Amino acid sequence: MAQTFWTGEAAELLRVGPGFRLQDVDPAATPGTDGGKRDGAAELARSAQQLRGLQEKLFAQSRLGARERLLVVLQAMDAAGKGGIVNHVFSQLEPYGLALTAFKPPTEEERAHDFLWRIESRVPGPGVIGLFDRSHYEDVLIQRVRGFAPSDEIERRYGAILDFERRLADDGVRIVKIMLHISPQEQAERLLARLDDPEKHWKYNAGDVEERVHWASYMEAFQIAIERTTADHAPWFVVPANAKWYARAAVQRIVISELQRIDPRWPEPDFDVAAERARVAGTLELRWPA
């Protein structure tokens, strides 16, 4: 834990436990810290090296056969700050070991398959940190709220997700599911801010207002999805996100904490170090042009 910013373990405070009720989570709260905006930015910068060091070890050990990897699932209402999490937290990682997928509404080909078909193909390989901006949870969130799938199909999906994530976990995937939680007032302010800034117009999507009016139904769908799919091997975290600086520092802390659970190590070389040193030394006279 960092020295000054965190007064409590964010990863524990934000982890969904028994009896979880979304309506009890205050989107404006900042559990685990008494800091403010400037402190949050400083903490984010300070812990970058710790995050990157863990990632590098995770990647390194996979080169010699370790299968562990991390999959982070980000879900939220529009304008809740997923993009900022990607650009301020995950951009701290080395590009080689990061696999980002931004899931869009399913294509015709994707709809012709089971809902997990397109997800499976994006599961990160050994040593890689996978990041899903939206995910298979859209299939029990917007699809439930807007009635895009029959209710018995939605019911089936909760169990299918549990089985799917269990299988990934058995194969070495540590799964972390994060809901960024904002208030409807905060969302309105952010949408208006996008409309007020010509450099942000491209981020505005008229469809967001149509989803916005279903807020209560979305919160119900989140509550159900979280309740039914949180598990020791694939926990949910609900991160208050009205304060962007808090959400970013908290997600960084959760990712660090989960990487620490994996506990990656520098791998032992599979070659004879002294012999290789002699081989390289034997070519030291090589010059070009000769």
Next chain:
Amino acid sequence: MAQTFWTGEAAELLRVGPGFRLQDVDPAATPGTDGGKRDGAAELARSAQQLRGLQEKLFAQSRLGARERLLVVLQAMDAAGKGGIVNHVFSQLEPYGLALTAFKPPTEEERAHDFLWRIESRVPGPGVIGLFDRSHYEDVLIQRVRGFAPSDEIERRYGAILDFERRLADDGVRIVKIMLHISPQEQAERLLARLDDPEKHWKYNAGDVEERVHWASYMEAFQIAIERTTADHAPWFVVPANAKWYARAAVQRIVISELQRIDPRWPEPDFDVAAERARVAGTLELRWPA
């Protein structure tokens, strides 16, 4: 151009022109700057915002239909610093708009297709900066040097690459090909450094020494590939890379320069801003829990 570090336009100084001879390029040179290691690191940090700003506009305009994108091809001898370029230059970009592919020796399936089959599938989409760590140039470098393909097949590939890159350019892909150029002495020192540091053992590949002894053949293959495939729509740049700080700052400057040629703009909104503002404002009273 940045104020203090660059005394000349790196992108122009390093661009391959008529009569190019690789053996005339000094891997220890630092064309366009009188600075040193510390200045290079400072320049890299200082220009990060310019790079990211250009990337964001490129991405933004694609959301409203613009097709332009950038494809950066990195080729080099082992230990020349491709990884450092990715981790220090391209990691400055937003993950959403960066598509990195590290090409490995072709799989059995890939070998069963034409050599450009696996390349085509990794060409970046509109608005995205694609980065190839190795590429289709391996098919005229290692494959030529080691005789993995017959010489008439190697001959055929230069023309096929020209046609392929011409087609991409016609579709809005700005292609930039970069060779990081180190001396064989510098490579030996870097390989020995990897062997001396247990945290770098995982980066050491015994096969690198086997390629190393073919240095002259590799340089000949680079010379031919560069000569035969450099074009206005797909230029080659040869970057002296004995000094890592120089190579990183120079590649950053080349990428910035090429993005400036694309000249991306904030797109015009395809909606009525005032009307959308009124729609959002009409939902300002929304509360949850109600």
